[in-house]
Amino acid sequence: MRLHEYQAKQVFADAGIPTPSSEVVETADAAREAAERIGGTVAVKAQVHVGGRGKAGGIELADDADEAHEAAEGILGMDLKGKHVEKVLVEEAVDFVDELYVGVTTDRGEGRAVAMVSSEGGVNIEEVAEENPDAIARTHVDPAYDLRPFEAREVVYGANVDRETARDVTGVLSTLYELWDERDADDAEINPLMVTEDGGVVAADAVFNIDDSALYRQEELAEMEDEAFEDDFEARASDAGFDYVRLDGNVGIIGNGAGLVMTTLDLVDHFGGSPANFLDIGGGADAERVQAALELVFEYENVDSVLFNVFGGITRCDEVAQGINDALEAFDELPEPLVVRLTGTNEEEGRELLTDRVETAEGLEEAVKRTVELSGGDGE
Known part of the structure; x- marks a missing residue:
């Protein structure tokens, strides 16, 4: 959960x-009052789950309450990289002299957490890692x-x-790791952590992603789940x-x-297509779940073709086929x-059962190339 x-x-x-003083609001009038x-x-x-909000017009500075009202009017309701903006955060602007990156994430290759700090804050950390990896200091944490x-x-x-700033940054990194550990997080990041003129630090942005499987023991965070979704699809x-x-x-x-x-996503990209979504229906999916997945993907207006890729282990291919047929009746x-x-358990029965309204x-x-072709790509 993000x-x-x-x-x-x-x-x-x-x-x-x-953190800066701030209020989250849903109307321009409320933004004025908060300012x-x-x-x-x-x-x-x-407040949307996308990177580069500033460059995309999703962040504006306002010198007074009237400008905050105007900025909120322009941002609320906008489509920001495919995300509909329903809330804005009105936040005290930070007067800073430097920007840092501080983060804790899971290094799955090492099977451990990795704590990181970079002097190149305020920019995409993935770009820093690719273009100047030496700019990121890190250590793997023994659990x-x-x-x-x-x-x-x-x-x-x-x-x-x-x-003069190192002590405060060390405290932030230590606290971030404690949160990552205690709250079952996947990622905990501050980018940028702004350094003020007096050497203090302020978290000007925040990322905190929680392992969905651990929400049952994170009741406080689980209560935030509904608000964390940005659209009906999610x-x-x-x-x-x-x-x-x-x-x-x-x-x-869908798979x-x-x-x-x-x-499947990688192959779609490899053969010249562009994925519209990631959707995993899980193992043992019955006809009702398959139908719900298809209806969800069909409703996304960007979609021009759909690939349903199923490996039948626990999931029976004939049951998946019945779910597809049931969904298409609507x-x-x-x-x-x-x-x-369809490949795996009862794959032949599944292909025989499928309606002729679909291609197999x-x-x-072969499946990816054909789906990319149907979407308008060349599939090569």
């Missing part, structure tokens, strides 16, 4: 990490000991943080028990198993071309 910025900042502030209460220059920030104080200091000094997918991520492309993708779906005409690849393919590359 928290919004305002939710993540509340978690960070409760743990003692300095009046905060006083001075404020930032009006779209038997957690992040020890000397390790945190080594990372901070390794990032060439000024001595909320409905969660209610149905799907792992779903909406993307910017036009090839709808059973995260690895299979990721492979449509007088097929909304978009649908290619189905036995090989994965």
